Amino acid sequence: MPEITQTLAQARTLLRFATAGSVDDGKSTLVGRLLHDSKAVLVDQLEAVARTSAERGFGGEAGGLDLALLTDGLRAEREQGITIDVAYRYFSTSERSFILADCPGHVQYTRNMVTGAATADAVVVLIDARKGVLEQTRRHLSVVALLRVPNVIVAVNKIDLVDFSEQVYNDIVTDLAKITNGMRMDDVHVIPVSALEGDNVVERSTKTPWYSGPTLIELLEQLPAIDEIENNHEAFRFPVQLVIRPQGGLAPSVDADEFRDYRGYAGQISSGEIRVGDSVEIAPGNFKTKVVGIDIAGKSVEHAFAPQSVNLRLAEEFDVARGAVIGATNTLPESVNLIEAEVFWLDPRSAEAGARVLVKTGTSTVQGIISQVIGRRNLDTLAIDPAEKIEVNDIAHVLIKLATPQPFDDYRDNRRAGAFLIIQPQDGATLAAGIHTNLELVNFSI
Amino acid sequence: MSQKLSENRLDLLDTLESESIHIIREVVAEFERPVLLFSGGKDSVVVLHLATKAFWPGKVPFPVLHVDTGHNFPEVIEFRDRTVEKLGLRLEVASVQDYIDRGVLQERPDGTRNPLQTLPLLDAITAGKHDAVFGGARRDEDKARAKERIISLRDEFGQWDPRNQRPELWNLYNGRHLPGQHVRAFPISNWTELDIWRYIEREGIELPPLYYAHEREVYQRDGMWRAVGPVSEPTPDEVVETRLVRYRTVGDMSCTGAVESPARTISDVVIEVAASTLTERGATRADDRISEAAMEDRKKEGYF
Numbered sequence: 152m153p154e155i156t157q158t159l160a161q162a163r164t165l166l167r168f169a170t171a172g173s174v175d176d177g178k179s180t181l182v183g184r185l186l187h188d189s190k191a192v193l194v195d196q197l198e199a200v201a202r203t204s205a206e207r208g209f210g211g212e213a214g215g216l217d218l219a220l221l222t223d224g225l226r227a228e229r230e231q232g233i234t235i236d237v238a239y240r241y242f243s244t245s246e247r248s249f250i251l252a253d254c255p256g257h258v259q260y261t262r263n264m265v266t267g268a269a270t271a272d273a274v275v276v277l278i279d280a281r282k283g284v285l286e287q288t289r290r291h292l293s294v295v296a297l298l299r300v301p302n303v304i305v306a307v308n309k310i311d312l313v314d315f316s317e318q319v320y321n322d323i324v325t326d327l328a329k330i331t332n333g334m335r336m337d338d339v340h341v342i343p344v345s346a347l348e349g350d351n352v353v354e355r356s357t358k359t360p361w362y363s364g365p366t367l368i369e370l371l372e373q374l375p376a377i378d379e380i381e382n383n384h385e386a387f388r389f390p391v392q393l394v395i396r397p398q399g400g401l402a403p404s405v406d407a408d409e410f411r412d413y414r415g416y417a418g419q420i421s422s423g424e425i426r427v428g429d430s431v432e433i434a435p436g437n438f439k440t441k442v443v444g445i446d447i448a449g450k451s452v453e454h455a456f457a458p459q460s461v462n463l464r465l466a467e468e469f470d471v472a473r474g475a476v477i478g479a480t481n482t483l484p485e486s487v488n489l490i491e492a493e494v495f496w497l498d499p500r501s502a503e504a505g506a507r508v509l510v511k512t513g514t515s516t517v518q519g520i521i522s523q524v525i526g527r528r529n530l531d532t533l534a535i536d537p538a539e540k541i542e543v544n545d546i547a548h549v550l551i552k553l554a555t556p557q558p559f560d561d562y563r564d565n566r567r568a569g570a571f572l573i574i575q576p577q578d579g580a581t582l583a584a585g586i587h588t589n590l591e592l593v594n595f596s597i
Numbered sequence: 598m599s600q601k602l603s604e605n606r607l608d609l610l611d612t613l614e615s616e617s618i619h620i621i622r623e624v625v626a627e628f629e630r631p632v633l634l635f636s637g638g639k640d641s642v643v644v645l646h647l648a649t650k651a652f653w654p655g656k657v658p659f660p661v662l663h664v665d666t667g668h669n670f671p672e673v674i675e676f677r678d679r680t681v682e683k684l685g686l687r688l689e690v691a692s693v694q695d696y697i698d699r700g701v702l703q704e705r706p707d708g709t710r711n712p713l714q715t716l717p718l719l720d721a722i723t724a725g726k727h728d729a730v731f732g733g734a735r736r737d738e739d740k741a742r743a744k745e746r747i748i749s750l751r752d753e754f755g756q757w758d759p760r761n762q763r764p765e766l767w768n769l770y771n772g773r774h775l776p777g778q779h780v781r782a783f784p785i786s787n788w789t790e791l792d793i794w795r796y797i798e799r800e801g802i803e804l805p806p807l808y809y810a811h812e813r814e815v816y817q818r819d820g821m822w823r824a825v826g827p828v829s830e831p832t833p834d835e836v837v838e839t840r841l842v843r844y845r846t847v848g849d850m851s852c853t854g855a856v857e858s859p860a861r862t863i864s865d866v867v868i869e870v871a872a873s874t875l876t877e878r879g880a881t882r883a884d885d886r887i888s889e890a891a892m893e894d895r896k897k898e899g900y901f
Contacts, residue, residue, distance in 0.1 A: 165612045236762065238743045239736045241789050248609050250787055262764055269766040375602055382603035392622040397655030403685045405654040413654050419619040419768070424605055448618075448650030456605035460618035460651070473626050497764050511769055514626070570767045579773025581763045 163243070166376050169252040169267030169300075171260075171291045172277030177308045181277060181346035182240065182253055187216075188353035189242050189368065237266045246372040260287070261544040264294040265495045265584050269570070272376040273302035275367070280313045280343070284326040289597065290530050296334035297493060297546065297586065297593060299566055302374040303331075304340045306367060310359065311345040317361040333533065333597035342367055377566065378422075378457045387423030387431070388560070388568045389477040390513030391416045395462055405449075415446060415462030416471060421513065421567040423479065424456035425463070430480040433471055434558040439480060441466040474515035476558050476568075486556035489522070490587050493562075494573060496545045498582040503540045508582065510553060512571035518554035519573075525549060525590065533595040541583075548590055562586035610796050617644075617784040618651040619768060620747055621731070624782045625651075625658055627772050628729035631782070632689065632722075635661035637673040637680070637805055638847045640733030643793055644784055646802050648731075649684065660687035662725070664718050666710040667694035668828045668849035676805040689725060691717035708828070709852045719755045728779050729772065737789045747786050753777040794870050798863045807844045810861045815840050821854025 172178035187197075197216070204216050240251040252267035254260075268274055276291045278284060288305075295303055305327060313319045320343045331339050342351055343359050344367060350356030353368045365373070395415040401407055425431070425442060432439045444464035445455050455461050463477065476483065496502070502521060510519040526535035527547040541547040562569030573583040607615070621644075624631050633648065635641045648657045663677060681688045693713050696702040702713050722730060736743045746762050748770040763771055772780050785793070797804065815822040816835040822842055823829050828851040831837055842855035843866070860866045 163609045164606055165609045236744050236759070238740075239787070240743065241737045241787075248789075248792075266764045266766060270768070379603050379606055382605045392619070393626045395652060395655050397652075400655050400658070402649065402652070402654055402656040403683065410654040417622055417651070419615060421768075424603075446653070448653045456603075456607070458612065458615050458619075459607065460615040460622070462653075509773075511771065513769075514623075567767060570769065572766060572769050572771055574771055574773060578775065579771065581766070581771045584764070584766045 163246070163248055164376060164379075165248050165250065166272050166371060166374065167250045167252065167270055168273040168275060168302075168371060169237075169254050169264075169271040170275045170277065171254045171264055171267065171295075172308075173279075173285070173287045176277040176279050177346045178253075178277050181275075181306065181308060181344070181352065182251065184346045184349055184352045185251070185368065186240065186242050188349060189244050237263050244368060244372060249371065260290065261294065261495055261546070262497045264291055265298065265497070268295055268298045268300050269584060271300050273304060273371065273374050274300045275304045275306055277306050277308050278323060280307050280309045280316075280319055280323070283319075283323055284330065286531065289330055289533075292330060292336070293334060293528070293530065293533055293546070293595065294495070296331075296336050296595065299563060301377055301380055302340075302370075303336060303338075304342065304367065304370060306346075307341060307343045308346050310343040310350065311348050315343070315350075315356075315358040317359075320359075320362070330597050334595045340364070340370055342370070382422070382424055382456050384424055384426075384429065384479050385482050386565060387425050387429075387477075387479040387482070388421045388513075388565060389416075389418050389425070389431075389463065390421060390515070390568075391471060391473055391475045391477065392418045392514050393473050394471065414468065415444075415464055416475075416477065417460075417462050418477075418514070419460045420455060420457040422457045422565055424454065425479075426454045431465070431477050432480045432483055433469060434476050434478070434483050434486050435556065436469060436471070436475070438467075438469045438471070440469070474513070476513060476515075478558070483558045484560055486558045488553045488556040490551050490553065490557075490559050491525075491589055492549055492551055492571075492585045492587050493593055494541070494547050494549055494583040494585040496541045496543055496547060496583045498575070498580055499543050500575075500582070501540050501542045502582065507576060508551075509574040509576050510551060510557075510571050510585075511574055512557060512559065513568065515555075515557060516574070517557065518576075520552045521549050522552045523550040533597050535590065548593075551585075559587045561592070562588045563592050610792065610799060613785075613788055613792055614647065614650070614796070616768075616787065617647045620770065620782065620784040621648050621651045623770050624729050624731065624748070624772065624780075624784075627770075628780070630725065630727050631659040631729040631731060632725060632727040633657075633659060633661045633731040634718075634733070635663055635677065635681075635688075636847065637663075637669075637677040638733065639793060639797065639804055639808060640735065640785060642680070642802060642804055643788075643796060644731055644733045645680070645684070646800060647784060656685055659731075660689055660725075662689045662691065662718075662721055662727075662730075664691045664714045664721070665693065666714060666849050667692065667697075668710050668851045670805070670807055670824075670847065670850055672807060673805045673847055676803075680803075689721060691721035693717055710849055711852060715755070722755070722779060728774065729782050730779060731782050731784065733785060734783050735788050735790070735793075736786050745783060745786065747783050748772050749781045749783065750774060751779050751781055755779075757781075791867070791870050794863070794867045798867050801863075805847060807847055808866065809863075810841050810843045810858050810865070812839055813842050813855065814838070815842060815855060819854075822857065823854060824850055826850045 238253045254263040254267035274295045324341050344351045351366045395417050429442050443466050445452050446462040504524050506521045508519050525548040527538040527545045529536045535548050560568035569587045571585045746765050814825040816831040816837045843858045844855050860869045
């Protein structure tokens, strides 16, 4: 149980993770269990759960609580057909704070998985121990692999219903390895859990002596967030959001003489780190210069890193505006006007070659044309099958022509600098999520 | 995926702050006429504070809008005016009282004016030609808000269509909209109540005094302590007494309840909210006894 003193401790970090599973995998119960056992559930909520559990004659050793009811509001929404959508939940332990993106798995699974996984530091995929690896599992894992979620956890749930069998667990580990190897994922954590009984979720189970790995919450507390991995200078990417040149419009508390000529490039460091004195280059324009100042809301600092929002001051003044990217010198990719990409199609309207779209990446939005549909992913084999049309929930490989060249990183190298949205130019709908990458790099097969 | 760990680790509050500043800057960069809904409540105060950081050393480049129900606590209106003055902002006021006086809106039988705010708000958005409206809503507040987007499209009638929300991917916000539509932008979507209070403490942000324990004439109604005032008169059966209370949320005098609390300072409140995190987070009603007991437990542990 988290101590208050620890809850108040200053040095705590944030982990964003997503949960994915089919309806019957017990995902709601797992989410409820995480919230309950980490004491994120309020007394009045728990009383409501207890009342409803009793009314429905719910048994079990969890004090007779149907923990799935903790997300019941959301489920009721789904039952009424109001929305089938990702919900965000918040909880913390003494070690860390968590944002959980709860992704419903049965309808619009691609849309929900992509939404949840795009910002996730970790994904928990649920498997029912009695059913093993299903088609749905493969689909979830393929999205996780393509989106390069840095930490992947498979929770083998309902282990109590197979008598805590080591054999069942080992068979699932073997089956999973075939798939994850085919997707070139390594370091997938597989945990035997019972969300219903609480085994290995927060509390270590006494019934799985053959399992020596961490519990789910221990893993979530330890795994590195995306910004804690390889956050070095070479990876430095800074899309310019706007140029801050207040001139006459200074904040009342600011010394007018000192800041009259202030010129700062405002943005959020999307990856990597930067120090005062570092050499940088800017695209478009290929300008090279040095960073002479880093300001965070009035405080000058020597060093900043992703995901901090800062103002950068540069040694020389260039024509740099919103949409420009500042990177470490000699690291920005060449700006190109034709990109190869994998797209997750989210809109009910289909598309084919010739479609005119908008492409939004970083702080830049440019016109584009889908110049070729190379194919779409067969979700059973994960191979790219030839196709001419892209339909909703498809994962397709395409070429996109851009009206203005962009310095696109490969998504495999840089998750934020290689990602983009495809937007419908007329009504502004988000049609697809895209990642810039070569076919060879995502040549999966199982 | 070999993982080389970095020593750069950002604290939770810094992570949330950076995300919020990014969102605020995106909206200012991509929209013509943003406005911030500012009630003087803690969440909108935090959003305004984040905006001052986002554009430093420039001033906040948008006005603030207050939907004034006419039932506000006077100290909140005083705080609102002082804050706007201090930051050199323009204040737009949408007055529910005006609508009632003109006969456009009618007073409700129960006397609350919360539901009457929508029309003046939408009219103010239209009149100000605002294409983006910042709000201080948080996803941990309730289950519907748990599904709200950070940049959320509203149709010409100001309606939210939960069935037809745009997927929100990475930190790429799609704010494109048709004429007549606008977006609501929620920069502190991912903050919890405790994060807000810890940030207020860290930054030393000033709030209306109602948020801290003070003696007040109150009476019990619907399990809440209600302030005695011109729009919240007790019935003859309701006993008025003086209690040490504070407000966890600041709304209309006619419908906002106080909680009994000894928390007189920001750090007292942080401890109280943290303690209630363990038991009754987010509950703004009938939680006085529990949070007070938790405070007592903290004292027994030797905190003070």
